[in-house]
Amino acid sequence: MRRSLGGEKKSLALRGKRGDMRNLVKNVKGGTLSHLIEKKWRSSRDPLWMHSSVMFPIIEWWNQFCREIREGRRRHVDTWVDLKRELRSKFVPTSYARDLYSKLQRMYQGSKSVEEYHKGMEVVLMRANVIESNEGTMTCFLHKLNRDIQDIAKLYHYATMDDLVHQATRVEAQQKRRLTPKRTYPSGLSN
Numbered sequence: 001m002r003r004s005l006g007g008e009k010k011s012l013a014l015r016g017k018r019g020d021m022r023n024l025v026k027n028v029k030g031g032t033l034s035h036l037i038e039k040k041w042r043s044s045r046d047p048l049w050m051h052s053s054v055m056f057p058i059i060e061w062w063n064q065f066c067r068e069i070r071e072g073r074r075r076h077v078d079t080w081v082d083l084k085r086e087l088r089s090k091f092v093p094t095s096y097a098r099d100l101y102s103k104l105q106r107m108y109q110g111s112k113s114v115e116e117y118h119k120g121m122e123v124v125l126m127r128a129n130v131i132e133s134n135e136g137t138m139t140c141f142l143h144k145l146n147r148d149i150q151d152i153a154k155l156y157h158y159a160t161m162d163d164l165v166h167q168a169t170r171v172e173a174q175q176k177r178r179l180t181p182k183r184t185y186p187s188g189l190s191n
Contacts, residue, residue: 061090
């Protein structure tokens with residue numbers, strides 16, 4: 001009985017309080033991070049994560065980061081936000097946000113379907129962490145649609161982004177139907 005309580009206390013001590021990263025950093029010994037990462041992505045279908053050229057720099061940075069904290073050369077990381085800030089400063093290039101904004105400005109529907117264009121735009125908006133009014137996003141989306149879809153979609157009422165995407169998708173489907181050649185049936189013999 002006592003044994004299970006001790007083990008339980010130990011696991012709680014390792015985890016620490018929610019949002020508290022000190023215990024995690026204090027208790028990282030050697031390859032613990034690599035074990036956590038392997039466990040996390042072992043079932044992943046993306047083999048890139050397990051590739052040594054991706055994992056080695058991350059694990060190496062983590063070990064150095066923990067060593068600097070233990071030696072007192074670096075402050076403790078208290079929250080997840082602080083750890084994310086450290087990771088971002090190390091692994092994300094400074095031009096990343098600028099490149100995403102540039103990509104967003106250059107993004108047009110082109111040969112993509114309305115759905116593909118919308119999903120691509122949403123991904124870039126989320127990655128760039130753009131906080132924009134719903135009206136501004138809808139206007140940007142509408143004006144970068146192909147002109148023939150844009151002109152007709154403007155005529156419909158839409159209150160949300162979902163309404164606009166739905167209307168644009170309907171217009172796109174209608175135009176595809178118009179472009180497909182109609183079948184001609186031979187006239188039947190009359191009796």
